[in-house]
Amino acid sequence: MNADNGPLARDEAEEYASWFKALADATRLQLVSLLARRRVPMTVGEIVTGSGVGQSTVSHHLKILAEVGFVLVERRGTARFYRINETCVRCFPTAADVVMGNPAPAAPACDQGGRRGP
Amino acid sequence: MNADNGPLARDEAEEYASWFKALADATRLQLVSLLARRRVPMTVGEIVTGSGVGQSTVSHHLKILAEVGFVLVERRGTARFYRINETCVRCFPTAADVVMGNPAPAAPACDQGGRRGP
DNA sequence: AGCATTCATCGATTATCGTCGATTATCGAT
DNA sequence: ATCGATAATCGACGATAATCGATGAATGCT
Numbered sequence: 001m002n003a004d005n006g007p008l009a010r011d012e013a014e015e016y017a018s019w020f021k022a023l024a025d026a027t028r029l030q031l032v033s034l035l036a037r038r039r040v041p042m043t044v045g046e047i048v049t050g051s052g053v054g055q056s057t058v059s060h061h062l063k064i065l066a067e068v069g070f071v072l073v074e075r076r077g078t079a080r081f082y083r084i085n086e087t088c089v090r091c092f093p094t095a096a097d098v099v100m101g102n103p104a105p106a107a108p109a110c111d112q113g114g115r116r117g118p
Numbered sequence: 119m120n121a122d123n124g125p126l127a128r129d130e131a132e133e134y135a136s137w138f139k140a141l142a143d144a145t146r147l148q149l150v151s152l153l154a155r156r157r158v159p160m161t162v163g164e165i166v167t168g169s170g171v172g173q174s175t176v177s178h179h180l181k182i183l184a185e186v187g188f189v190l191v192e193r194r195g196t197a198r199f200y201r202i203n204e205t206c207v208r209c210f211p212t213a214a215d216v217v218m219g220n221p222a223p224a225a226p227a228c229d230q231g232g233r234r235g236p
Numbered sequence: 237a238g239c240a241t242t243c244a245t246c247g248a249t250t251a252t253c254g255t256c257g258a259t260t261a262t263c264g265a266t
Numbered sequence: 267a268t269c270g271a272t273a274a275t276c277g278a279c280g281a282t283a284a285t286c287g288a289t290g291a292a293t294g295c296t
Contacts, residue, residue, distance in 0.1 A: 008151040013144040024142035025284080026131040029217060033126040036219030044243055057285055059244055078242045078293045089218040096211040099147060101154030101202070143254075162273055175255055177274055196263045196272050 008099070016099055019092065022068040027053055028061045032070055036089060041074065041081035126217070134217055137210065140186040145171055146179045150188055154207060159192065159199035 008016070023029055030051055035042060042050070048058050062082055065071045070088050074081045097103075126134070141147055148169055153160060160168070166176050180200055183189045188206050192199045215221075 008148050010144065010148070013147040013151070017142055017144040017147050020138045020147075021142035023217065024135055024139035026128065026135040027284080029131040029135050029138075030126050030128070033131070033217055033219060036217070039219075045241095054286060055243075056245080056287075060284080063244080075293095078240095080243065084219070089220060092218055093211040093214040093220070096214045099141065099151055099154070100207040100210055101151060101157075102207060102211070145254080163271095166273095172256060173273070174257075174275080178254080181274080193263095196270095198273065 016095060019068055019095060022064055022070060025061070027051075027057070028065060031058070031061055032065060032084065035071060035082060035084040039084060039086075041083040043079045043081060045079075047082065134213060137186055137213060140182055140188060143179070145169075145175070146183060149176070149179055150183060150202065153189060153200060153202040157202060157204075159201040161197045161199055163197075165200065 023032065030053075031047060034047065034050055044055070044058060044062065047062070048055050051058065053061075062071060062073075066073055066082075069085055070092075071082050072085050074083075141150070148171075149165060152165065152168055162173065162176060162180065165180070166173050169176065171179075180189060180191075184191055184200075187203055188210075189200050190203050192201075
């Protein structure tokens with residue numbers, strides 16, 4: 001797949017762009033890397049104190065990250081637990097390879113918990 | 119390096135974000151993938167006709183891609199030849215791994231033709 | 237029922253970005 | 267010196283986006 005050498009189709013390009021766009025912000029990168037380092041689910045409050053950004057701003061960014069599937073949410077009581085999506089952790093670098101024209105190293109498909117995404 | 123588990127430092131986050139930002143646009147993705155597929159240098163005119171975007175727009179995007187080092191320029195006569203930066207092709211997916219908290223697979227440093235970048 | 241906690245959402249503000257047409261700069265050829 | 271081709275730059279416009287404070291909704295506890 002994708003071995004021709006025209007430009008990337010517009011739809012594909014927009015799909016990939018939406019993934020990169022989700023990481024195209026320093027604050028958002030700090031959030032995903034925080035969730036990726038501690039692999040355990042974290043509440044919004046923990047993420048706020050652990051990142052030094054305002055609560056509403058954190059909530060906003062987490063929503064964006066969840067929409068592209070980089071993070072997953074689970075409600076427990078009044079708290080929301082966010083955690084990194086391990087599937088994206090594995091698959092996203094492969095997407096980077098595709099864009100860069102690298103031969104995809106036998107990628108075992110890219111399913112994740114229901115969401116569309118890398 | 120980077121084995122602690124605080125969030126990514128702000129400076130690192132901004133550096134990585136600038137790379138992702140360069141790819142956070144469908145048109146720009148089409149340009150890099152076009153240059154990555156044909157690995158041979160292309161003039162702006164060829165890129166324009168090969169991508170169906172206005173000349174000034176293409177020029178604008180190529181500048182952005184060159185600033186982060188994804189593409190390299192060379193002047194020959196009145197033409198400008200743009201080509202993909204092979205170093206970025208190899209290193210960028212590794213950067214994606216770093217952000218995602220993956221163990222960097224023995225990356226052999228990330229120098230490229232003088233420019234700062236992935 | 238009432239209150240406290242946790243977080244999403246709203247509204248507003250400010251900054252950044254993508255695109256286009258027109259203009260300008262650079263170079264080669266005549 | 268002039269002309270033609272190539273591509274960068276400029277100025278403008280509309281659209282997105284990031285941040286913040288305040289408000290609102292859901293839940294658990296007493």
